Amino acid sequence: MNPMLQGIGIILIGLSGCIAYFYLSNLILDRVLFPARGPNAGRNINRANLWRPWLFMFPAIFALSLYLAYPVFETLRLSLMQRVAGGGYEWVGLNNYQRMMQDSKFWEAMRNNMLWLLVVPAAATGFGLLAAQLTDRIKWGGLAKSLIFMPMAISFVGAAVIWKLVYDARPIDLEQIGILNAIYLALGGAAPQTWLTIPFWNNFFLMAVLIWIQTGFAMVILSAALRGIPEETIEAAIVDGASGWQIFFKIKMPQIRSTILVVWTTITIIVLKIFDIVFAMTNGQWETQVLANYMFDKLFRANDWGVGSASAMVIMILVTPILVWNVRNARREMR
Amino acid sequence: MDNIAGRKSSLSWVVNISVFFLVVLWLLPTVGLFVSSFRTADQIASSGWWKVLFPSEQNLTLRTAGPDEQVEQDGLYVLEGQLFEPGSEAEISVWGASSRDIAAYEAGETAQLDDGETLFVGADGSYRMESPVPFEGSRGSRVFVTAETPPELTLNNYKNLLFDPNNVDGMSRAFMSTLTVTIPATVIPIVVAAFAAYALAWMDFKGRALLIACVVGLLVVPLQLALIPLLRLHLAIGIGKGYLGVWLAHTGFGLPMAIYLLRNYMVGLPRDIIENARVDGATEYQIFMRIILPLSFPALASFAIFQFLWTWNDLLVAKVFLIDATGKTTVMTAKIVELMGTRGGNWEILATAAFVSISVPLLVFFLMQKYLVRGLLAGSVK
Numbered sequence: 001m002n003p004m005l006q007g008i009g010i011i012l013i014g015l016s017g018c019i020a021y022f023y024l025s026n027l028i029l030d031r032v033l034f035p036a037r038g039p040n041a042g043r044n045i046n047r048a049n050l051w052r053p054w055l056f057m058f059p060a061i062f063a064l065s066l067y068l069a070y071p072v073f074e075t076l077r078l079s080l081m082q083r084v085a086g087g088g089y090e091w092v093g094l095n096n097y098q099r100m101m102q103d104s105k106f107w108e109a110m111r112n113n114m115l116w117l118l119v120v121p122a123a124a125t126g127f128g129l130l131a132a133q134l135t136d137r138i139k140w141g142g143l144a145k146s147l148i149f150m151p152m153a154i155s156f157v158g159a160a161v162i163w164k165l166v167y168d169a170r171p172i173d174l175e176q177i178g179i180l181n182a183i184y185l186a187l188g189g190a191a192p193q194t195w196l197t198i199p200f201w202n203n204f205f206l207m208a209v210l211i212w213i214q215t216g217f218a219m220v221i222l223s224a225a226l227r228g229i230p231e232e233t234i235e236a237a238i239v240d241g242a243s244g245w246q247i248f249f250k251i252k253m254p255q256i257r258s259t260i261l262v263v264w265t266t267i268t269i270i271v272l273k274i275f276d277i278v279f280a281m282t283n284g285q286w287e288t289q290v291l292a293n294y295m296f297d298k299l300f301r302a303n304d305w306g307v308g309s310a311s312a313m314v315i316m317i318l319v320t321p322i323l324v325w326n327v328r329n330a331r332r333e334m335r
Numbered sequence: 336m337d338n339i340a341g342r343k344s345s346l347s348w349v350v351n352i353s354v355f356f357l358v359v360l361w362l363l364p365t366v367g368l369f370v371s372s373f374r375t376a377d378q379i380a381s382s383g384w385w386k387v388l389f390p391s392e393q394n395l396t397l398r399t400a401g402p403d404e405q406v407e408q409d410g411l412y413v414l415e416g417q418l419f420e421p422g423s424e425a426e427i428s429v430w431g432a433s434s435r436d437i438a439a440y441e442a443g444e445t446a447q448l449d450d451g452e453t454l455f456v457g458a459d460g461s462y463r464m465e466s467p468v469p470f471e472g473s474r475g476s477r478v479f480v481t482a483e484t485p486p487e488l489t490l491n492n493y494k495n496l497l498f499d500p501n502n503v504d505g506m507s508r509a510f511m512s513t514l515t516v517t518i519p520a521t522v523i524p525i526v527v528a529a530f531a532a533y534a535l536a537w538m539d540f541k542g543r544a545l546l547i548a549c550v551v552g553l554l555v556v557p558l559q560l561a562l563i564p565l566l567r568l569h570l571a572i573g574i575g576k577g578y579l580g581v582w583l584a585h586t587g588f589g590l591p592m593a594i595y596l597l598r599n600y601m602v603g604l605p606r607d608i609i610e611n612a613r614v615d616g617a618t619e620y621q622i623f624m625r626i627i628l629p630l631s632f633p634a635l636a637s638f639a640i641f642q643f644l645w646t647w648n649d650l651l652v653a654k655v656f657l658i659d660a661t662g663k664t665t666v667m668t669a670k671i672v673e674l675m676g677t678r679g680g681n682w683e684i685l686a687t688a689a690f691v692s693i694s695v696p697l698l699v700f701f702l703m704q705k706y707l708v709r710g711l712l713a714g715s716v717k
Contacts, residue, residue, distance in 0.1 A: 010578055014519035018526050026620040052619050053538040057546070060531035060590055066568075067561055067587020068553045074564035127357075134354045137347070144354050146704060148361045153700035154693050155648030157668040161675065161689040162364045165371065165384075165682060177383050177682070179367060212361065217711065224712050273557050276650045280672050292559055296651070305563055312560045323555045330551040334544060 018059075025055050072316060079309035096306035106311065108287055109294040112203055113318075116274065116290060119204070121267040123211045125260060128218025132226055133248065135219070145223070149216030156213070156276030163209045164281060167195040197286045206288055209277050214270065218263045225259035226252060265322050272318055291315055372686040373488040379682045390485050392428070394437060397478050399462060402470035411465045418478060419460040425484040430456050437479035456480070492687040504684055506691050508663070509670040513647060513692070515578055516657065516666060520585035520646040521639055527586065528593030529635065533623050535594065536601040537609060547598070553591040561588070562655050569656065577664070581657040588652070589642045596713055600634035601627060637710025640703050644696050667692040 029051060034044035079096055081089040100106050131148050135141035151159065168178030169192045176182040181192040195205045229252055237251045253260075275292035282288045284297065291311060299308035370384040381393040397418040405412050419425055431439040432448055440446050442458035452466040456478060464476070496506050534540075535547055565584065574580045604627065612622045628635075646652075650668040657664050665673070671688050678684045700707065 011515060011518050014579070014582055015522055018523045022526065022530055026618075030618060030620070049538075049619065050540075053534040053540045056530040056534040056538070056619075056623075059527045060594060061546075063527065063583070063587045063590055064550070064553055067565065067584060068556050068558075068591065069549075071561035071564040072556060075560045078563055131354075131357060134350050134357070137350050138354055141354070144358050146701070147358050149704075150697070150700065151361065151365070152707075153644055153696040154365070155650070155668055155696070157648070157650055157671050158689045158693040161671060161685055162368045164675070165368055165686070166364050168682075175382055177379060179363070179383060179385065182383050182385075212364070215361070220708055220711055269555050269557075273559065275559075276668075279650070280675060292557075295559055299563060300655070309563055312557070312562070315557045315559055319555050319557055323552050326555060327548050327552045331544075331548060334547065 021059065022056075026052070029055060075309045075312050075316070078305060079313050082306045092306070096310040100307045100310045100314075103307070105284075105289055105294060109284075109289040109291045109311075110314075112287075112289060113272070113291045115203055116207055116210075116271045117268060120207050120210050120214070120271050121264045123207070124214035124267050125218050125222075125263050127211065127215040128220075128263065129222050129260070131215065131219040132223035136223060136226060145216075145219065148219055151213045152216045154213065156209075156274075157280050159209050159213055160277050160280035163205075163212075164196075167205060169194045196282055196288075199287045202282065202286055202288050206277055206281060209281070210271065210274060214267050218267065221259060221263050222256065225256040229255050265325070269319060269322060272315055291318075368686045368689060371682050372492055372690045373490070374683065375487065375489060375491070376681065376683045378484075378487065379686075387488075388486050390483050392481060392483050395480050395482055396434075397460075397480060399464055399475035399478060401475045402472055405470050411467060412469050413466075414462075414464040414470065414475070416462065417460050418456070418462055418480065423460065423484070425460065425482040427456060427458050427460060427480045427482045430478060430480040432476070432478060434477075434479060438481060454478070492683050493691070496684065496687045496691060504674060504678065504688070506667060506670060506688055509665050509667045510691065512657075512664050513666045513668075516581055516585070516653065517643060517646045519578075519582045520589070521642045523582060524586045524589040524593050524642055525635060525639055528590055528597055528638070529628065529631070530623070531590075532594050532597035532601055533627055535598045537627075538619070550591050550594050550598075554595060556591075558588050558652070562651075566655055576657055576659045578657065581653060584652050584656045585642075585646050585649070589645065593638050593642065596638050596710060597631065597634050599713055600631055604630055633706060633709060634713065636703070637706040637713070640699060640707050641710055643699060647692075647696055 029048050034048040034051075035041075038044075078089075080091060080093060082092040082095065084090050131145070135144045135148075138144070154162070166178055166180050168176075169181050170176055170178075172191050176185060176192060178192075180195060181189075184193060196202050233251055233255070234247060237247050242251070273292055274290060275296060278284060278288055278290050278293045279296065284290070284293050289297075291314060295308050295311040295315070298304045298311060302308075367384045370387050371379050374384065374387065377393050377395065378387075382389075399414055399418070400416050402414075404416075405414050407413070418427075427442040429438040429441055431437040432446055432454060433439075440456070442456060445453050445455040448454055450466065450468065452464065454465075455463045460480075460482075462478065464470075495502055496504065497510075498507070499505060500507075535543060535550075561584070569575060569580045574583075608626060608630075609622060612626055617625070648668065649666075650672065653666045654669055657666065658669055667688075671685070671692060674681075674685055674688055
């Protein structure tokens, strides 16, 4: 029981520390620094209100700048430095990037990542749209939606175990326990395949895991968008004699285009950060390396912080267009 | 009219069937693992999980009783008994006395072994071993049988993995570590974000628009960038690898989403309520605690679910900021990856471990789905 009690103790300390900050800091502001009493009550209230937003936001701003903003610059700096034997760092300019470019594993990771970026968002959005469109029309659609949405709750590692069993292969004279091989043999396949070791194609078997997870997300959002389409436009199209396909592609799709774009970008960001699935299933062997796993490999296995930082910067550069687009969208909305 | 109605019903059949197919396709992988976690190692290895409800043919290695149970009958030394555990309904088809030929004899046959020994094995697992000289050694001799065993589901995998203190592969400690990471890493960002979101939504100050833009921008910053600088920082200021570090990291990484979701929600609250409270002399702190926080419950709940799922399922942050050489703080996801390396073929261990770790998020998912969907829709402008 000891570790459990210890855990609970640590949890309580963590939580009460956090709550104490907000309570006490506001108490000090209102009672001690600018009390709303006495001759200067009015001025004090105004002053307190000048300070309060920053008091409210301080922990958030602090955490955001320390954990997200500062690392961007620090990683950039580290990517231009190199460890010197015996401790310390020296400035090496773009040397790390050069070394990374000469690494064939890096290019393999880039190539695979591009493949992921092409396939996963498209497939997940496509399946999501299909599932949304179909489940909206049937009675048990709610249940179907929950079940398709369920993988969202499963960790990438859990999903990796789940799919490893699907892809499992055993020698031909034994009974197959991986369902994919069982189906493959039943359909007339000659020998059981070790799916995860087939170069190039194994990438798709890994992608299937992420598509499986993300389809539910796409479905939920697209289904809400489909329901948001005004009935009149569809009725008008039916009156004008449009077929089911025409209604879907010419009336519905254009109206939910911005939602599709949002789903697409969200999944793109997830793909760029994808690490767990590859790490757990192949660890980048058999030509399945991706950028995030390559970076982890360089950082914590090869202990090469220069190249590790450089590859982290590559991921940052790839998300930058989305970042700019996001900020511009948000500003437009705010006006 | 008939024609149109007919077409419609056939189309709805197509829709029903395709949705059914889609659901099965999406459910099948998880069901496979779930079923496997209730089967014995022998069963998993000898037949696919989809055959769980049918009897399976297995190759088993069983033992006769030890020599200390032999009895002397008519000048022969005899060992007699049952190969299977009591209550088993397995049926032996063929068997063998050596691992080189496990299908040498049919059930009901008597085999002549070395040294004049004979061995009879019946279909139900009963055996009779006779020898002119006393049996020696400490253990019974091995019998290799091919048996048709009825389907059997067991909770033993879970018992071993969760409640056996001697099991080095046990998950109970990892479960506690995960919990210790998850709870504060869910609550702290909510508290911090709620205050910040309120300030960004309802307080007037310079630079508000810029701050909101920053939050939106930070939404997409990959956390991979944070690994090296922050690990260095944690080591430098003495937090090292531990719970405090991983809470702070999860707080930092979860904040942009939290602030964004909560601010969007709070902006939508009616202005009158807040203005009235201000006129009545409530302080901003009181307004926040007594009015905004209770009204924001749906948004808080949906973010809490997200953050919970995300921290519970996380591997990378824990691997970098938490897990040290002692292995005391290993979280479940990392433990499973470890097991995948060392126990790659032992599906009964892997499947059970994975399901222990998946079960809590799944429970949360099915209980709180309403809030989860609401949160996704609110944040989908992201």
